[in-house]
Amino acid sequence: MVDYKVYDDQDLVQFMRSGDERVLVEIYDRYWEKMLAVAFNRLGNLEEAEECVQDVLCKLWKLRNDFSLAKDELAYYLARAVRNQSFNILDRRYRERQKAEGYTPIEMINLHTPERELIVRELAQQIDKAIHSLPAQCKLVFTLSRHEGLSTKQIAEKLQLSENTVKSHLKKANKDIRNNTELLTTIIFIPIFFQ
Template structure:
């Protein structure tokens, strides 16, 4: 194992492709700390960053035989860390923002009792809006929100362009927002806007 310390990244990758666990361990030891630090800066979450780094290395091991890396191993690992970290942010920023806005709303004692809409009622209204979407748009929206797939993953799954996916999701949010007009208070509508965005 000690001798692996002197091997280059490219040499380690060649061994990795042959299933060498020691080479995998050396790659992990060289880069996990840098990857975790980078992810923490992006996500602000040590736990999530640890999971992100673990996911990258699990994927690296599983795909070792077919792995094609253009450029340096370090750049590949950092890029992977960035991509997964940004995906985490994309998936969680809306929920975080919604919870914060909802907490502000509930803590404001001046609001009318009827404006204290429950999560269940809110979800029912959203579900009704989703049900009104055209079938293809509904499918794309649910893949994005329920299965939390990225635009690229949806694009590959459905065989359509990422631009089409983005446009369909944007349109679906407009339709859902329109369907909720007049059914929610102004305050809750503002909060919902942040949630759906």
């Protein structure tokens, strides 16, 4: 009978392919406490931490024929696997809590009601009006940046301005547009979030 305690991690990984479950028992004995500590540190729940470690070891055993270690030690691999499994558990816990609280993700809310489409059109008109009310040079810089997608440097070269001047125009344009649409934006979004 083979005593797996005398073998290193690389050897254990090779022995796993034989299907001898005593190899998994040896890995369990070597790393259970460390894996449990990592899982418990992340999850804060002993039962979930134990389940997490068991899941990682089960997955390792299922992958035994294709599993290999490059440079990392088995301990590092297992710690990463436990960390990732912990994140999965935390994600599942979060989704279950949201579901229990009646949370509806934003993508499941119908945003295409006639009222909202009207509001979006009004906001677009307000933005266009704010852009047209900008000083000529400022409006040109803003249009080249937002509508044509030119960089600050490209705009500066095209209009023979310094990059700092272009940045100043963009800052002013953003501020003016925000100020001209702030009230409408507030009116739009407050009812959406309090429905």
